Amino acid sequence: MNTVRWGIVGTGAIAHGVVGDFQFVPGAELAAVASRTESKAKDFADQYGIPGAFGSYRAMLESDDVDVVYIATPHPQHRDIALAAIDNGKAVLVEKAFTATLKGTQQVVDAARAKGVFAMEAMWTRFLPVVAAAREVVAWGRIGDVVGVQGDLYAYREYQADHRLFAPELGGGAILDLGVYVVNFAQAFLGDVKEIDSRARLYPTGVDKAVTMNLVHAAGGLSSLTCGFDGHGPGRMIVVGTKGWIEVEPRFHHPSMITVHRNGVLPRIIEALPTGRGYSHEFAEVTARIAAGETESPTMPLRDTLEVMKVLDKCLHQAGITQREADVDLGP
Ligand SMILES: NC(=O)c1ccc[n+]([C@@H]2O[C@H](COP(=O)([O-])OP(=O)(O)OC[C@H]3O[C@@H](n4cnc5c(N)ncnc54)[C@H](OP(=O)(O)O)[C@@H]3O)[C@@H](O)[C@H]2O)c1
Structure with a gap:
């Protein structure tokens, strides 16, 4: 395959946010965009010079014009769109949270593996150069054994009951939207989680405003993580080791700087x-x-997506929140 042809599903905030970055990707061609509304697809395509505009998700998923689809809809819509894409032999990059439920994640993972197509969660943080540098610092043993992760991701948002961040039918709540970042980060450095103790406070819509999670990892590490929409916070993260620590400078989910602290040595x-x-x-x-x-990324493998989703699912359960996958009308 010479060029990998991309299609974007959905024309919302993050689709507009990422589209300019395709110009920096060797071997990628932004071939098409699909919207539930034809005029929105055309406007998006015109704005960014994309050759294909589909007024139905199904039409793009069934077309021969794209090899991979980037799914940029609210979380409960990810599952059905990903399953349809995979069924049509398309690779998928699925926005985080991967789906609204653990069951939905398992269904997409199973389908991708059965069909032998590439699938990945769009956890962009793992691929940032300075996060890769943090992994190297750990691999070189600079901070000793990693025994903990501590961090927050507060992202204040004014409450608006029908917005996707607060509406239950659109997968609202901090656990899926922000918790996915902090848990993903902890899982990347400490591995899988065996015990979860979380507490959340809720909006009138029944989804969570904020959550704090204490995790015990299978290898013995401990992480302490908080996130929420109802407060302001730095968004910092610390990787704790037996010989020092790494501070991931705010905001940790898209950092450009880390500071490595080692006992008796000036911070680097x-x-x-x-x-x-x-x-x-x-x-x-x-x-x-x-x-x-290839069908998976070793940096963001599907097994890690499943492990993170298990934690989020448990936190939802502990908060008394039930998330549901949507029954998506893919269009004509
Ligand atoms: N990586 C990041 O930094 C980042 C940042 C923000 C969001 N996200 C993730 O990206 C996903 C989308 O977030 P967003 O903020 O872009 O959402 P958004 O602004 O609400 O846009 C979502 C788009 O999905 C489509 N859609 C399909 N079914 C829908 C439904 N029932 N209700 C509303 N929209 C529907 C719509 O596009 P059409 O009308 O064109 O079909 C809509 O414009 C979420 O999973 C979120 O967690 C990631």
Whole structure:
């Protein structure tokens, strides 16, 4: 495969946010966009110079014009769109949270594996250059054994009952939207989680405003994580080791700087700017893996997506929240 042809599903905030980063991705061609509304697809395509505009998700998923689809709809819509894409032999990059439920995640993972197509969660943070540098610092043993992760992701948002962040039918709540970042980060450095103790406070719509999670990892690490929409916070993250610690400078989910602190040594700052708005790195990963005929990313494998989703699912359960997958009308 010479060029990997991308299609975008949905024309909302994040689709507009990432689209400019495709220009930085070697071997990627932004071939099409699909919307539930034809005029929105055409406007999006005109605005960004994309050749294909589909007024139905199904039409793009069934077309021969794209190899991989980037699914940028609210979380409960991810499952059905991903399953339809996979069924049509398309690779998928699915926005985070991967789905609204653990069951939905398992269904998509099973389908991708059965069909032998590439699938990945769009956890862009894992691909940022300075996060890769943090992994190297750990691999070199600079902070000793990693025993903990501590961090927050507060992202204040004014409550608006019908917005996707607060509406139950659109997968609202901090656990799925922000918790996915903090848990994903902890899982990347400490591995799988065996015990979960979380507490949340809720909006009148029944989804969570904020959650704090204490996790015990299978290998013995402990993480302490908080996130929420109803307060302001730095968005910082610390990786704790037996010989020092790494501070991921705010905001940790798209950082450009880390500070490595070691006992008795002056702190060392490592800076690595992302290319574009930072989404180019995940797109480059997907493009390269597909071009190589691979079905998963070793940096963001499906098993890790499943492990993270298990934690989020448990936190939802502990908060008394039930999330549901949507029955998506894919259009004509
Ligand atoms: N990686 C990041 O930094 C980042 C940042 C923000 C969001 N996200 C993720 O991206 C996804 C989308 O978030 P967003 O903020 O872009 O949402 P958004 O602004 O509400 O846009 C979502 C789009 O999905 C489509 N859609 C399909 N079914 C829908 C439904 N029933 N209700 C509303 N829209 C529907 C719509 O596009 P059409 O009308 O064109 O079909 C809509 O414009 C979420 O999973 C979110 O967690 C990621």
